[in-house]
Amino acid sequence: MPINTTVSTTDHELSWQETALCAQAGPEFFFPAPGASTREAKKLCGACEGRVACLEYALANDERFGVWGGLSEKERLRLRRTQG
Template sequence: MAEWSWQNAAACRGEPLWLFFGSAGERHSEREEREAEAKSICAQCPVRAECATYALSRPEKYGTWGGLNPEERASERRRRQRRALSEMVRIPEDSSRKRCRVCEEVKPVTDYGRANDTRDGLNSACKRCTAAMSKQRRDKRKAAAS
């Protein structure tokens, strides 16, 4: 949908604006009642997700959008920001140690051979497991040749 075209299908279309935006000086209890009514309309809305996405992607500080009040939107923005940051910055538990994909033991990185095709530049199997796999392959070839 175009940036604003989703609003044509919104359940709040035609509803009084004060229901979603309130007024200055509104008492806490009045605000809670108003927001509950607005959220009940949002709950039935076919474009609730688009509305919430719109409000979360902008510094929309006022009103109920997509069933979220200003505090809930701020909280969701912070949660999304924390998630994005944690996904961006993955700090290894201990960069001097690594888990072998074969024996699954955690060993010092000095127990791994070099590999150009891995992210960390090390084999995924430790030297002991790599040697054992090489021996198995050699033994298989010898058995097949005889």
């Protein structure tokens, strides 16, 4: 979800945002209220060209909130734990 970007990141690292499908959807879609469904956001991620780069960015920058690269906060946390 390319809304909260850090200033220190280079343009190259953010090039995937140019094809980000979520840029056309509202932020409420990708930052749902606690307990709300993330299914629709994940569906969009599944069709997004930048999905892998988006997920890598979120993991590298420790993004805590919202759906990034098709994974919810909990799923990213689980992934980080299994990756060590």
